[in-house]
Amino acid sequence: MILRSVLVLVLLVGILSHASESLRFELQSSQTKCIAEDIKSNSMTVGKYHVVKPNEDHPLPDSHKLTVRVTSSYGNNFHSAEKVESGQFAFTAAEQGDYMACFWVPEHSPQMTVTVDFDWRTGVHAKDWTNVAKKGQVDAMQLELKNLFDTVQSIHEEMFYLREREEEMQELNKATTSKMFWLSFLSLFLCLSVAGLQFWHLKSFFEKKKLI
Numbered sequence: 100m101i102l103r104s105v106l107v108l109v110l111l112v113g114i115l116s117h118a119s120e121s122l123r124f125e126l127q128s129s130q131t132k133c134i135a136e137d138i139k140s141n142s143m144t145v146g147k148y149h150v151v152k153p154n155e156d157h158p159l160p161d162s163h164k165l166t167v168r169v170t171s172s173y174g175n176n177f178h179s180a181e182k183v184e185s186g187q188f189a190f191t192a193a194e195q196g197d198y199m200a201c202f203w204v205p206e207h208s209p210q211m212t213v214t215v216d217f218d219w220r221t222g223v224h225a226k227d228w229t230n231v232a233k234k235g236q237v238d239a240m241q242l243e244l245k246n247l248f249d250t251v252q253s254i255h256e257e258m259f260y261l262r263e264r265e266e267e268m269q270e271l272n273k274a275t276t277s278k279m280f281w282l283s284f285l286s287l288f289l290c291l292s293v294a295g296l297q298f299w300h301l302k303s304f305f306e307k308k309k310l311i
Contacts, residue, residue, distance in 0.1 A: 125212050126213045128204055131202065144192060148215060150184045163213050166182065
């Protein structure tokens with residue numbers, strides 16, 4: 100029982116940590132890089148990105164600027180920007196599934212490399228708690244309690260989400276097992292039918308030849 104509780108806790112921590120993704124990556128000229136995030140419906144998500152300047156003393160050239168698209172698995176567009184050095188997006192997911200953030204750098208000769216910082220947060224991690232504290236004028240303890248409450252609520256929602264996914268997988272397994280059973284039954288029936296036809300053909304052949 101204790102081991103099971105520990106495993107559930109580790110799983111939930113992994114889920115919540117996955118909901119906050121901050122990374123730095125490099126893009127070559129004319130190269131596209133897409134990052135996927137599995138988001139539940141009605142979940143808040145925010146993202147910020149910017150190009151790391153190769154030289155802080157000079158403005159960023161057009162060859163280092165990005166084209167960015169954020170789309171859902173159904174092809175709906177939630178964010179679009181062309182030839183920008185930084186940007187951000189925020190929306191509430193209307194549908195459950197994988198959301199893709201794609202970054203593209205225009206073709207350039209000679210080939211160059213662009214470094215991008217990208218921060219993508221989902222669910223409880225999408226909230227700016229510093230601004231919440233300023234707007235609500237709450238003290239540190241109240242802020243911590245509100246943060247814990249939202250975290251617990253997020254865990255609760257994740258548990259129901261995992262339970263729904265488990266039920267979907269069970270239904271899929273049942274449907275697959277049923278289809279495999281009928282397929283096996285049909286295969287057996289066809290094999291027996293072919294064997295019976297072969298037996299009848301050979302028997303007729305031998306009778307005509309008066310061998311039996």
